Amino acid sequence: xxxxxxxxxxxxxxxxxxxxxxxxxxxxxxxxxxxxxxxxxxxxxxxxxxxxxxxxxxxxxxxxxxxxxxxxxxxxxxxxxxxxxxxxxxxxxxxxxxxxxxxxxxxxxxxxxxxxxxxxxxxxxxxxxxxxxxxxxxxxxxxxxxxxxxxxxxxxxxxxxxxxxxxxxxxxxxxxxxxxxxxxxxxxxxxxxxxxxxxxxxxxxxxxxxxxxxxxxxxxxxxxxxxxxxxxxxxxxxxxxxxx
Amino acid sequence: xxxxxxxxxxxxxxxxxxxxxxxxxxxxxxxxxxxxxxxxxxxxxxxxxxxxxxxxxxxxxxxxxxxxxxxxxxxxxxxxxxxxxxxxxxxxxxxxxxxxxxxxxxxxxxxxxxxxxxxxxxxxxxxxxxxxxxxxxxxxxxxxxxxxxxxxxxxxxxxxxxxxxxxxxxxxxxxxxxxxxxxxxxxxxxxxxxxxxxxxxxxxxxxxxxxxxxxxxxxxxxxxxxxxxxxxxxxxxxxxxxxxxxxxxxxxxxxxxxxxxxxxxxxxxxxxxxxxxxxxxxxxxxxxxxxxxxxxxxxxxxxxxxxxxxxxxxxxxxxxxxxxxxxxxxxxxxxxxxxxxxxxxxxxxxxxxxxxxxxxxxxxxxxxxxxxxxxxxxxxxxxxxxxxx
Numbered sequence: 131x132x133x134x135x136x137x138x139x140x141x142x143x144x145x146x147x148x149x150x151x152x153x154x155x156x157x158x159x160x161x162x163x164x165x166x167x168x169x170x171x172x173x174x175x176x177x178x179x180x181x182x183x184x185x186x187x188x189x190x191x192x193x194x195x196x197x198x199x200x201x202x203x204x205x206x207x208x209x210x211x212x213x214x215x216x217x218x219x220x221x222x223x224x225x226x227x228x229x230x231x232x233x234x235x236x237x238x239x240x241x242x243x244x245x246x247x248x249x250x251x252x253x254x255x256x257x258x259x260x261x262x263x264x265x266x267x268x269x270x271x272x273x274x275x276x277x278x279x280x281x282x283x284x285x286x287x288x289x290x291x292x293x294x295x296x297x298x299x300x301x302x303x304x305x306x307x308x309x310x311x312x313x314x315x316x317x318x319x320x321x322x323x324x325x326x327x328x329x330x331x332x333x334x335x336x337x338x339x340x341x342x343x344x345x346x347x348x349x350x351x352x353x354x355x356x357x358x359x360x361x362x363x364x365x366x367x368x369x370x371x372x373x374x
Numbered sequence: 375x376x377x378x379x380x381x382x383x384x385x386x387x388x389x390x391x392x393x394x395x396x397x398x399x400x401x402x403x404x405x406x407x408x409x410x411x412x413x414x415x416x417x418x419x420x421x422x423x424x425x426x427x428x429x430x431x432x433x434x435x436x437x438x439x440x441x442x443x444x445x446x447x448x449x450x451x452x453x454x455x456x457x458x459x460x461x462x463x464x465x466x467x468x469x470x471x472x473x474x475x476x477x478x479x480x481x482x483x484x485x486x487x488x489x490x491x492x493x494x495x496x497x498x499x500x501x502x503x504x505x506x507x508x509x510x511x512x513x514x515x516x517x518x519x520x521x522x523x524x525x526x527x528x529x530x531x532x533x534x535x536x537x538x539x540x541x542x543x544x545x546x547x548x549x550x551x552x553x554x555x556x557x558x559x560x561x562x563x564x565x566x567x568x569x570x571x572x573x574x575x576x577x578x579x580x581x582x583x584x585x586x587x588x589x590x591x592x593x594x595x596x597x598x599x600x601x602x603x604x605x606x607x608x609x610x611x612x613x614x615x616x617x618x619x620x621x622x623x624x625x626x627x628x629x630x631x632x633x634x635x636x637x638x639x640x641x642x643x644x645x646x647x648x649x650x651x652x653x654x655x656x657x658x659x660x661x662x663x664x665x666x667x668x669x670x671x672x673x674x675x676x677x678x679x680x681x682x683x684x685x686x687x688x689x690x691x692x693x694x695x696x697x698x699x700x701x702x703x704x705x706x707x708x709x710x711x712x713x714x715x716x717x718x719x720x721x722x723x724x725x726x727x728x729x730x731x732x733x734x735x736x737x738x739x740x741x742x743x744x745x746x747x748x749x750x751x752x753x754x755x756x757x758x759x760x761x762x763x
Binding site: 175178180181199200201203204208210212213214215216217218219223227228230231232233 | 375378379381382385386389390582585586587589590591592593594595596597755757760
């Protein structure tokens with residue numbers, strides 16, 4: 131379970147987070163929607179313990195990430211928005227590196243590697259150097275390294291960007307499978323159909339604040355719009371929408 | 375944890391052929407360059423060049439011609455064209471200077487009259503002023519001898535001619551020049567240590583950030599200190615490898631430098647090599663930390679490269695300036711880079727006496743490396759550095 135409470139953060143004069151609070155529950159896929167600069171990435175960075183908030187707290191499975199960032203990060207897998215692979219390492223080495231950073235060693239490491247390589251069906255590229263991988267292959271390697279230590283929580287930042295249909299479908303299947311295992315999945319996206327199809331709950335963020343929370347259907351109902359996209363525009367576009 | 379980080383960093387760097395090649399090239403280039411320069415310089419200072427001039431009317435002054443030959447000034451007719459001619463199968467350069475004794479030279483000298491000799495040379499050529507002086511010195515020497523004898527024959531002391539006596543001393547003996555260049559040997563080895571880790575340091579800092587993997591790395595359950603320590607160790611190891619190679623090559627190359635020809639003995643033995651090598655260890659990690667600091671604070675890979683080009687001037691220029699100015703101060707033994715340069719320079723000159731200062735300097739260098747790494751670790755907590763804003 132992921133939770134941020136009353137986050138306040140400034141960058142110079144700009145108020146990036148303005149008393150922002152939300153939670154993502156186990157066994158659910160929670161989406162964060164928001165225009166660029168809304169504070170999504172900043173909120174996630176505070177949650178990782180990468181940034182210090184001026185006020186408020188971030189919890190990962192009830193570990194306070196501002197106090198014990200290392201302990202908190204052990205409980206998450208991260209799929210970052212911009213992903214760089216170590217081009218000179220093989221996929222297996224790359225995944226093993228992240229597994230070791232999470233404390234896996236020896237037989238446990240080997241077992242975890244074999245399992246995640248099998249689960250994501252990347253046995254054919256596991257021992258090739260990452261240079262020259264297609265975007266879909268890269269996505270799988272990044273996903274494997276985020277999941278190799280079997281974290282309870284998975285955070286994905288714009289995961290479908292630049293992926294083709296097949297890769298997107300694979301990613302979607304993996305996320306649904308994890309959800310059925312009772313994991314907590316938080317993902318931010320701009321693709322409305324993606325969010326509408328996958329997410330159990332949507333958190334709309336604008337101007338460093340939560341503009342609305344609910345299932346995609348609830349958000350549509352509340353704004354009286356037919357699609358999530360229309361609902362989203364209404365929600366971030368007017369203050370009355372936020373108050374509702 | 376640092377081990378896992380280091381293992382990956384090392385594997386990543388070793389597979390980077392460009393970085394490995396740069397490390398090797400830096401280490402190999404300096405001792406070879408040094409040996410070449412040294413040999414060239416020794417050959418030059420060792421022998422006075424033979425000088426070929428055209429001497430006309432030789433029969434008028436056989437004594438002077440003999441004296442000139444002693445001073446390695448030989449007669450040869452002007453070549454038909456160009457500056458070179460063949461002598462006993464060897465190509466020689468003609469100075470194109472002419473020395474002409476007048477037809478009545480011997481006769482006038484005999485009579486005690488002023489005899490004439492003509493010296494023709496292109497004075498706009500820089501090297502000719504030296505050559506002309508050489509020839510003049512021989513002729514003037516002959517003249518003053520002649521005058522002295524004439525005065526003595528008339529019962530006058532030749533000392534009346536010398537109201538003032540100038541005593542000249544040239545302190546630039548070949549061996550002091552060699553000592554200076556040998557001192558640069560220390561600088562060369564220091565540079566090898568720096569150059570060898572440059573590419574690795576840039577690649578795993580600014581490079582890793584540019585490839586978008588740095589941010590993800592520090593989102594893992596690791597502290598920034600662990601990340602920086604692993605990167606410093608890895609880059610430092612490349613510096614150590616470069617330094618080792620450089621010391622070994624220097625030891626291998628020094629016997630081939632003709633130092634004995636200028637009466638210098640320089641024994642680069644195993645003990646000296648090992649002491650210098652041990653001195654380089656803390657320096658290599660200092661250099662790595664220093665370059666990582668520079669690269670992390672640059673906005674991009676390219677910017678890091680140009681910054682480091684400038685910072686690398688420091689370990690070259692400062693020790694070089696000290697070497698040439700011969701400035702000595704106890705405190706220099708405790709400043710990173712300078713401490714190593716001073717110690718190496720002293721060892722090479724055979725003036726080394728204090729292991730205490732050496733140890734002190736090494737400890738301070740190692741501590742500085744740790745402090746710089748701590749500083750980088752702290753700055754990696756700022757968005758500016760992590761994202762290169």
